[in-house]
Amino acid sequence: MKKFVIFLSLYIFIIIFSAVFLPFRPTITVKNESSECLYLHSDEIKHDVEPTPEEVERIVKSKPDVVEPGATFKLTTSFSSLMISGIEFNVGWLTGGKYSYNAIGGGGQNFIITSKQGECSFSLTIRDGYNNYVLNSQKGRFCVTKLSPL
Numbered sequence: 494m495k496k497f498v499i500f501l502s503l504y505i506f507i508i509i510f511s512a513v514f515l516p517f518r519p520t521i522t523v524k525n526e527s528s529e530c531l532y533l534h535s536d537e538i539k540h541d542v543e544p545t546p547e548e549v550e551r552i553v554k555s556k557p558d559v560v561e562p563g564a565t566f567k568l569t570t571s572f573s574s575l576m577i578s579g580i581e582f583n584v585g586w587l588t589g590g591k592y593s594y595n596a597i598g599g600g601g602q603n604f605i606i607t608s609k610q611g612e613c614s615f616s617l618t619i620r621d622g623y624n625n626y627v628l629n630s631q632k633g634r635f636c637v638t639k640l641s642p643l
Contacts, residue, residue, distance in 0.1 A: 521582075531588050
């Protein structure tokens with residue numbers, strides 16, 4: 494019985510360690526090549542399903558990640574997106590201002606999370622202006638699910 498408990502504890506530790514430290518979730522690396530601060534929003538929603546009023550309120554009240562000019566930021570999908578099919582990962586940004594009325598640029602890119610096609614990692618380079626960005630796939634990583642641009 495003691496060996497079984499030790500084996501089970503070791504097995505659980507290995508699973509938790511691999512879930513936290515091994516990069517098997519898809520990622521997006523965002524690089525700010527604009528001359529202003531970048532306010533980055535990201536969320537996951539069910540594909541082709543309108544969000545509920547509670548989800549909209551949560552999205553509106555969420556605080557954006559701030560990326561300084563010349564800096565990079567890494568976005569990773571959630572663990573729950575690995576288990577649920579048909580999830581959409583949305584990335585939106587504003588440059589120069591936190592709100593659209595005082596921003597001098599912005600845009601967005603949506604991805605579908607799927608296990609059938611796509612890439613494990615993307616590089617998103619954002620420049621000055623509206624919808625002025627470059628999206629490149631980065632090959633060579635292993636992941637359970639993949640991102641496919643919409």
